[in-house]
Amino acid sequence: MSYSSDGPWARFRADFAESRLAMIGLALLTMVIVIGLLAPVISPQNPYDLAQLDVMDSKLAPGENSAEGKTYWLGTDDQGRDMLSGIFYGLRISLGVGIASTVLALAAGLVLGLVAAYFGGWVDTLIMRIVDIQLSFPAILIALILLAVLGQGVDKIVIALVTVQWAYYARTVRSAALVERQKEYIEAARVLALKQGRIVFRHLLPNCLPPLIVVATVQVAHAIALEATLSFLGLGLPITEPSLGLLISNGFQYLLSGKYWISFYPGLALLLTIMAINLVADQLRDVLNPRLRK
Amino acid sequence: MTESPLLQVEGLRMHFFTKAGIVKAVDDVSFTVGRGEILGLVGESGSGKSMTGYSVLGLIDPPGRIVDGRILFDGTDLTRLDAAAWRRIRGNRIAMIFQDPMMTLNPVLRIDTQIVEAVRAHADVSRETALSRAREALVRVGIASPDERLRAYPHQFSGGMRQRVAIAIALVNSPDLIIADEPTTALDVTIQGQILFEMQKVCRESGTALIWITHDLSVIAGLADEVCVMYAGRFVESGPVADVLVRPMHPYTRGLIDSVPSRNARGRPLHQIPGMTPSLLQLGSGCAFRERCASASRQCGESPPLREPAPRRKLRCFHPAP
Numbered sequence: 001m002s003y004s005s006d007g008p009w010a011r012f013r014a015d016f017a018e019s020r021l022a023m024i025g026l027a028l029l030t031m032v033i034v035i036g037l038l039a040p041v042i043s044p045q046n047p048y049d050l051a052q053l054d055v056m057d058s059k060l061a062p063g064e065n066s067a068e069g070k071t072y073w074l075g076t077d078d079q080g081r082d083m084l085s086g087i088f089y090g091l092r093i094s095l096g097v098g099i100a101s102t103v104l105a106l107a108a109g110l111v112l113g114l115v116a117a118y119f120g121g122w123v124d125t126l127i128m129r130i131v132d133i134q135l136s137f138p139a140i141l142i143a144l145i146l147l148a149v150l151g152q153g154v155d156k157i158v159i160a161l162v163t164v165q166w167a168y169y170a171r172t173v174r175s176a177a178l179v180e181r182q183k184e185y186i187e188a189a190r191v192l193a194l195k196q197g198r199i200v201f202r203h204l205l206p207n208c209l210p211p212l213i214v215v216a217t218v219q220v221a222h223a224i225a226l227e228a229t230l231s232f233l234g235l236g237l238p239i240t241e242p243s244l245g246l247l248i249s250n251g252f253q254y255l256l257s258g259k260y261w262i263s264f265y266p267g268l269a270l271l272l273t274i275m276a277i278n279l280v281a282d283q284l285r286d287v288l289n290p291r292l293r294k
Numbered sequence: 295m296t297e298s299p300l301l302q303v304e305g306l307r308m309h310f311f312t313k314a315g316i317v318k319a320v321d322d323v324s325f326t327v328g329r330g331e332i333l334g335l336v337g338e339s340g341s342g343k344s345m346t347g348y349s350v351l352g353l354i355d356p357p358g359r360i361v362d363g364r365i366l367f368d369g370t371d372l373t374r375l376d377a378a379a380w381r382r383i384r385g386n387r388i389a390m391i392f393q394d395p396m397m398t399l400n401p402v403l404r405i406d407t408q409i410v411e412a413v414r415a416h417a418d419v420s421r422e423t424a425l426s427r428a429r430e431a432l433v434r435v436g437i438a439s440p441d442e443r444l445r446a447y448p449h450q451f452s453g454g455m456r457q458r459v460a461i462a463i464a465l466v467n468s469p470d471l472i473i474a475d476e477p478t479t480a481l482d483v484t485i486q487g488q489i490l491f492e493m494q495k496v497c498r499e500s501g502t503a504l505i506w507i508t509h510d511l512s513v514i515a516g517l518a519d520e521v522c523v524m525y526a527g528r529f530v531e532s533g534p535v536a537d538v539l540v541r542p543m544h545p546y547t548r549g550l551i552d553s554v555p556s557r558n559a560r561g562r563p564l565h566q567i568p569g570m571t572p573s574l575l576q577l578g579s580g581c582a583f584r585e586r587c588a589s590a591s592r593q594c595g596e597s598p599p600l601r602e603p604a605p606r607r608k609l610r611c612f613h614p615a616p
Contacts, residue, residue, distance in 0.1 A: 121356075184397035188460070190353060192385035192412045202411075206402040 015287040025279025032273050036092040043085035044070070048241055053080045059254065062261050075261040077250050081242075083261060087269045090244040093237065094273065097154060098224035101161035106216050108162065109169025114208070116170070117177030118200050127170065134167040139226060147235045157236050161223050172215045176208035183207075210288040217281035221274045228270055244270045298369060299326040300503050301350070301471055306363035308342075308349045317574045319345040319358065321527040324600075324608075327471065327520075330501040332494070334518035334535065336508060336550070340571055342527035343507045347473045350505075351390055352380040368470065386416040389464035391474040395457035395481070399448040405459055406444040412463050431462035436492050454485035458492070465496060471503045478513065490517055511554055515539055523547050526572055526582035529600075533607035543603060543614040546583045581611070589613040 017023060035042070045052055057066045057080035065071050074083035116127040134142075143160045150156040180186065181204065189199045230236040231245030232252075239246065244266045251262025308320035320342045327333045337343045348354055350365055352372060365372040367383065375383070392398040400408060409428035410421060417424075425444070432440035435458040448456055457477055464472050474493070478486040494517060497504050506518060514521055514535060521539070522532040523546065531544040542548040552565035569586040581587070584594035591613065598610045 184392045184394055185400040187353070188390070188392060188398045188463075189400070190384075191351060191390040192415055192463070193381040193383075194385075194411065194415050198411075203400050203403070207400070 012287060016283055019283050019286075022279050022283030025276045025283070028272060028276035029280055032091055032269075032276060033095060035088055036095040039085075039088040039092040043082075043088045045082040045085040047081045047086045047089050050240070055080050059259055059262070061259075062265075074265045075259075077247070077262045078254065083247075083265050086242060086247050087244070087266055090242055090247050090266060091269060091273065093154070093241065093243040094224050094227060094245075094270070097157055097161065097227045097243070098220045101158045101165065101223050101227075102216055102220045104158065105162045105165035105219070106169050106212065109166040109171075110173050110205070110212070112166070113170040113173030114177050114200050114204060117174045117181055118196075118204060124174075128174065131167040131170050135171070139164040139222075140229060143226060143230055144233070144235060147230060152236065152238050154237060154241075157227055157230065160230070161226060164226070165219055165223065168215060168219060169212065172211055173208055176211050177204055180204055180207045214281060214285040214288060217277060217284055221277040221281070224270070224277075225274055298366075300329045300331075300368060301327040301505075302364075302366040303346070303350065304364045304366070306346065306349060306365065307361045308345055308354060308358060309361050311357045311359065315575050318527050318577065319574060320349060322363075323524065323527075323529045324363075325520075325522045325529075325532055327503050327505060329470070330497065330503055331520065332497060332504045332506060332518045334506050334508065334514035334521040335524065336511060336514055336521055337524035337530075338509055338571055340526075340574070341524045343524050344475050345527075346524070347390065347475055347505065347507055350473060351384055351388060353384075382416070385412065385469075386467050387469050388471045388473065389467065389469040391457075391460050391464050391472060391477045393476040393479055395453050395460055395477075398460050399456055401448055403447075404444070405446055405448070409444070409459075409463055409466055412466055416467050427466055428462070431466040432459070434465060434496055435459075435462045436488070437462070454481055454489065457481060457485075457489055461489070461493065461496075465500075465502075468500060469502060471505065472497070473505045473507070475507045476509070479508070479510070486513075493517075511539065511550060523550070526577060527574055528582050529608075529610055530583070531607075531609045531611075533604075537604075537607065541615075543607070543609050544583075544611045545587045545589055545613070545615070548615060549586075 040046070047053075054066070057072070057076050058078050060066065060072050060076045062073060062075040062083075063071065064075065072082050072084070074087070076082055077086065112127050116124040142164050146160040146163060147156060150159065186199065186203060189203050194203075227236055227243060228245030228248070231243045232249040234249065237243050237246060242250065247266035248263045248270070251259065251264075251266070255263050303326070304324050306320055306323045307318070310317040310319055323342070323346055325333065325335075335343045335346065345354070345358075349360055350367075350372070352375070354360060360373055363373070367388070372380070372383070399405075406425060406428060409431065410424040413419065413424035413427050414421075419427075428444060429440045432443060437443055437455065437458055443459075448459075451459065460477070478489050481489065490513065493504065496502070506514065508514060518535050520532065521535045523530040523538070523544065525546050531538065531542070531547050538547065539551060542551055546567070549565070549567040553567065555564060567586055572582060572585065579597055580595040581590070581598055584590040587594070593612045598612050601609050603609055603614060
């Protein structure tokens with residue numbers, strides 16, 4: 001009778017593990033997250049504490065020792081900041097900003113998209129036209145304008161990223177919900193006279209989640225890249241709390257004079273993080289799409 | 295004096311106001327269902343039988359609207375109720391079972407969640423009480439080991455089992471009336487027989503009235519007390535099942551009965567009703583069936599009045615069979 005003896009979760013894990021590349025991505029992503037979480041513990045230096053920085057140590061090459069005999073494995077930047085510590089803390093900020101803005105944008109887009117699909121009519125028209133307008137502008141443009149108005153800071157950049165991203169989720173949720181809404185179980189829920197909110201959030205929402213999970217994982221990568229871009233342009237975070245984008249930007253001017261490491265290692269960290277997320281997202285898309293399932 | 299019937303639908307008109315014009319999905323339909331009685335609502339696809347069911351539940355979405363008629367349920371006119379009052383009746387005193395058991399249960403929620411939710415939407419009871427009612431309901435529809443089944447997800451059930459669960463959800467609040475919209479069409483014949491038997495038994499035991507919407511006359515023959523035939527959104531003929539099926543008066547009803555393959559006419563070509571169901575958009579006045587009817591005359595261009603040619607028989611036709 002039972003469709004499969006090992007529940008849906010075990011099947012999901014088995015399907016996911018089929019791709020070795022995705023497993024590498026997952027391992028990489030886990031490592032990056034652990035580094036981000038433990039940055040204050042594992043970093044050799046607190047890169048935000050200016051008292052710990054020594055200008056005498058600036059622009060040291062990877063592996064060089066400081067005057068006190070401390071080894072900088074990835075070198076230092078122009079302020080004598082240890083690149084390794086800078087990258088660890090930068091990852092922490094990039095991941096935090098990426099995940100926080102994705103979660104908030106997801107929540108906002110989810111509610112608006114569901115409401116639009118379920119109630120239809122002028123509510124749907126209003127919400128979706130706003131989405132259309134939003135999506136017709138390049139994300140970077142909206143973010144730039146917002147940050148120019150709001151100023152710098154982690155909270156400001158999260159606000160900017162949420163504003164840029166919610167429309168993607170609203171559109172994805174709406175299209176999924178429009179299909180689900182036609183199904184008889186929603187009609188059956190209405191026949192039972194369940195409360196509207198309950199039908200929308202308990203019955204409709206969980207059935208719309210699979211495409212959203214995929215979009216959300218891809219969007220985390222986008223958010224991180226966008227944050228790095230904004231920081232690179234000097235609009236994101238204050239110079240005292242460098243994220244990966246700001247570290248790259250700091251080293252940019254020394255790139256041609258042979259001091260490649262100031263930009264290169266943060267760039268590599270950014271690349272690996274985004275690649276890991278995309279590998280995981282790709283496999284999630286394949287696993288969660290019943291049409292691609294063998 | 296006899297008590298008033300449980301459900302009395304009088305002159306119900308439900309129209310869809312589309313861009314292409316007004317679609318008269320239900321056009322002047324009347325029938326009654328007594329307490330504990332089983333009414334078969336028969337018609338082809340698009341004859342408005344499902345829409346009649348939805349109208350009784352107040353689940354007509356725009357652009358559809360009930361434009362005329364009364365739906366008297368236990369003495370109150372449902373068409374005059376506000377949304378809150380509808381909600382107290384829907385799912386509680388009137389329940390519904392749908393056609394496709396694969397779709398009518400939410401795939402991501404466990405069976406217990408779905409039944410408990412149905413109970414607690416209408417009764418202020420604890421989860422435990424609701425759960426024990428859910429278990430009882432599953433037993434009533436013939437599901438073995440209900441405790442194990444309650445913790446399962448819909449995909450772990452076969453079609454027949456899912457339809458039983460859907461029936462259990464409909465039954466769990468002990469409604470006065472259940473509207474069943476072709477609930478056995480998607481099932482194979484042996485399961486269909488079991489479900490029909492189960493439904494009949496449960497309705498007889500609990501005195502629940504039933505409206506069974508179907509296109510399958512053989513199902514009606516074995517199940518219903520009364521039958522009401524619809525064509526193109528309009529009322530055609532009604533009466534006690536045995537009477538209508540043996541002596542159909544309306545040419546359409548006769549055509550439907552003749553279309554059922556029979557052992558007595560083996561080897562001979564089946565009868566069929568010529569032509570197709572008319573588009574509800576272009577339907578003028580007069581009898582909707584006249585284009586396909588062998589006994590149609592010029593008179594049929596006018597709307598035939600409602601007649602009672604025999605006790606408990608009602609009919610709209612100028613040329614009834616004797």
